[in-house]
Amino acid sequence: FSQKTYAQRGEEHAHPLVKALFATMERKQSNLSLAADVSSKAELLALADTVGPYICVLKTHIDVVSDFDADLVKQLQALAAKHVCLSFDDCKFGDLGNTVKLQYGGGIYRIADWAHITNCHVIPGEGIIQGLAEVGMPKGRGLLLLAEMSSAGMLATGAYTDKNVEMAIANDFVIGFIGSRRFTEERDLITMTPGVGLHASGDALGQQYRTPKKIVTENGSDIIIVGRGIYGPGKDAVAEAKRYREAGWTAYLDRLGHK
Numbered sequence: 001f002s003q004k005t006y007a008q009r010g011e012e013h014a015h016p017l018v019k020a021l022f023a024t025m026e027r028k029q030s031n032l033s034l035a036a037d038v039s040s041k042a043e044l045l046a047l048a049d050t051v052g053p054y055i056c057v058l059k060t061h062i063d064v065v066s067d068f069d070a071d072l073v074k075q076l077q078a079l080a081a082k083h084v085c086l087s088f089d090d091c092k093f094g095d096l097g098n099t100v101k102l103q104y105g106g107g108i109y110r111i112a113d114w115a116h117i118t119n120c121h122v123i124p125g126e127g128i129i130q131g132l133a134e135v136g137m138p139k140g141r142g143l144l145l146l147a148e149m150s151s152a153g154m155l156a157t158g159a160y161t162d163k164n165v166e167m168a169i170a171n172d173f174v175i176g177f178i179g180s181r182r183f184t185e186e187r188d189l190i191t192m193t194p195g196v197g198l199h200a201s202g203d204a205l206g207q208q209y210r211t212p213k214k215i216v217t218e219n220g221s222d223i224i225i226v227g228r229g230i231y232g233p234g235k236d237a238v239a240e241a242k243r244y245r246e247a248g249w250t251a252y253l254d255r256l257g258h259k
């Protein structure tokens with residue numbers, strides 16, 4: 001799959017959400033996802049609007065927005081429509097199937113009502129996927145499994161990662177992974193990779209950054225997720241978003257051999 005174009009994979013894919021994602025990537029020439037980890041509604045909306053033209057997926061942690069309200073969701077949906085990008089709330093669910101159903105479908109955030117994509121750890125076993133699928137599948141949503149993490153000393157390795165891959169292949173609600181590479185050729189599951197940066201090698205709390213070239217060209221990942229590399233202190237978010245979009249797209253073309 002890493003040798004096929006995004007357009008071709010979109011045409012061949014059975015999941016409407018993934019089809020839409022690949023179509024957007026191809027049209028915007030972007031495999032960049034913005035990790036918009038800002039803590040106010042105004043900052044989040046401003047960032048989403050200015051960086052929106054350059055990204056295929058807007059990733060949020062909606063629970064860090066201190067003045068969250070239903071209007072924020074409405075405005076985010078309008079921005080996603082305006083800039084044609086998908087919404088991904090990085091919930092990292094990790095509880096029993098029955099509990100995650102409540103967390104995903106309800107509470108104050110009502111994630112499943114607006115986020116096209118969310119993710120989970122499979123530490124509780126396959127029931128977590130089934131619980132989330134009961135809520136998300138009827139709404140046409142998609143799930144990513146955290147097969148690996150980007151942080152130093154992370155424990156998602158070896159047999160645990162392999163189990164993620166098995167579960168992903170077996171569950172239609174799963175559209176891919178969070179991780180650092182392409183994991184399987186059995187079915188077209190996308191990989192989104194956080195811990196991508198051209199600005200630093202990491203942060204003080206364990207984050208580790210790798211380059212788009214390493215992640216996309218060499219490892220076969222599909223989408224780079226960039227946060228502070230774009231909007232960190234002193235940065236011009238639009239200039240950085242353009243730079244990361246260009247770096248991610250060039251890395252993809254290099255992978256296809258169009259050097």
Ligand code: UP6
Nearest residue numbers: 035148149150151194195207226227228
């Ligand atoms: N994230 C990681 N590593 C993972 C999983 N998720 O960094 O293994 C998320 C973080 C953050 C973003 O929760 O939202 O990706 C990375 O942001 P940064 O580029 O500012 O480090």
